[in-house]
Amino acid sequence: MASISLSNLSKRWGKVYGARNINLDIADREFIVFLGPSGCGKTTTMRMIAGLEDPSEGEIRIGDRVVNKLEPKDRDVAMVFQSYGLYPNLTVYENIRFPLKVRKVDETTHDERVRRAAAMVELGDLLDRLPRELSGGQRQRVALARAVVREPTVFLMDEPLSNLDAKLRVSTRAQLKNLQHELQVTTIYVTHDQIEAMTLADRVVVMESGEIQQVTLGFRAEDAQVSGTLNQSNAEILAPVYSMELLGDATMVSVRVGEAMVSVKADKDYRIGIGEPIGLEVAAAICHLFDKNTGERLSLD
Numbered sequence: 001m002a003s004i005s006l007s008n009l010s011k012r013w014g015k016v017y018g019a020r021n022i023n024l025d026i027a028d029r030e031f032i033v034f035l036g037p038s039g040c041g042k043t044t045t046m047r048m049i050a051g052l053e054d055p056s057e058g059e060i061r062i063g064d065r066v067v068n069k070l071e072p073k074d075r076d077v078a079m080v081f082q083s084y085g086l087y088p089n090l091t092v093y094e095n096i097r098f099p100l101k102v103r104k105v106d107e108t109t110h111d112e113r114v115r116r117a118a119a120m121v122e123l124g125d126l127l128d129r130l131p132r133e134l135s136g137g138q139r140q141r142v143a144l145a146r147a148v149v150r151e152p153t154v155f156l157m158d159e160p161l162s163n164l165d166a167k168l169r170v171s172t173r174a175q176l177k178n179l180q181h182e183l184q185v186t187t188i189y190v191t192h193d194q195i196e197a198m199t200l201a202d203r204v205v206v207m208e209s210g211e212i213q214q215v216t217l218g219f220r221a222e223d224a225q226v227s228g229t230l231n232q233s234n235a236e237i238l239a240p241v242y243s244m245e246l247l248g249d250a251t252m253v254s255v256r257v258g259e260a261m262v263s264v265k266a267d268k269d270y271r272i273g274i275g276e277p278i279g280l281e282v283a284a285a286i287c288h289l290f291d292k293n294t295g296e297r298l299s300l301d
């Protein structure tokens, strides 16, 4: 069992709070996403769970163990970060194998485990390559395979897709979701990308200024629509365009609403300038409410 429980968890450096009084129960095999703007405390919370940062207050449980005092290597978590951290002089095979060697796992099992992990992320044909001979997406998959090979009880992923271009991000994201489904490993995933959060998560935890947010309304990008710059009478949200991303099959338009960033999928041919006013229609029926205490999605029926 790898449920995770955070109780009154805080991290403070002098007067600066990285995370403040976090209370959260994550179920075994759940895929949970920490979503929030830069500096809101996502990484700090994750690093405390991993054991890379000592909490100033509070308790972290993984399964039935309080792990506050345990070294990172004894927590049975595997981490994937945005920088791949591959060893440049080792082949893909040896990079993936590395955690097994460090942990002195029975050598007779290495080959099978490395090949199985590589196959899961479709790297089977690239095992003899060096990292510099791979694309960004392939390197990212080596980092994933290296986390998978250990068969940990918890995955911690800190913006693992942020170095990839939009197209690769979408395909790697799908692969990641599939992998988690197959491996059934409790996963905490950090992102500031709303779309990534909504597509991957069983549950989204929205963070702001080191704290978990208390009332949260969310909707999937594809469920809202751009109502057009001329006819804005149906729009629930009016705001200037913050960014426009061409995803291939769609155009993703983001606007800032107060502190929040709201992204909406528009037709692939849709074009608009940064700063131009835009109206977004968000039908109430497809909005999701998240419980203020548990972060769980609530049914509106």
Ligand SMILES: Nc1ncnc2c1ncn2[C@@H]1O[C@H](COP(=O)(O)OP(=O)(O)OP(=O)(O)O)[C@@H](O)[C@H]1O
Pocket (backbone or CB within 6 Å): 013, 016, 017, 018, 019, 036, 037, 038, 039, 040, 041, 042, 043, 044, 045, 192
């Ligand atoms: N070692 C440190 N010393 C002092 N303050 C820190 C330290 N590490 C982080 N902080 C502060 O704690 C807050 C939370 O940082 P954190 O890295 O957790 O944010 P984040 O949500 O992961 O942001 P990003 O999306 O930019 O990675 C920030 O205000 C940051 O400046």
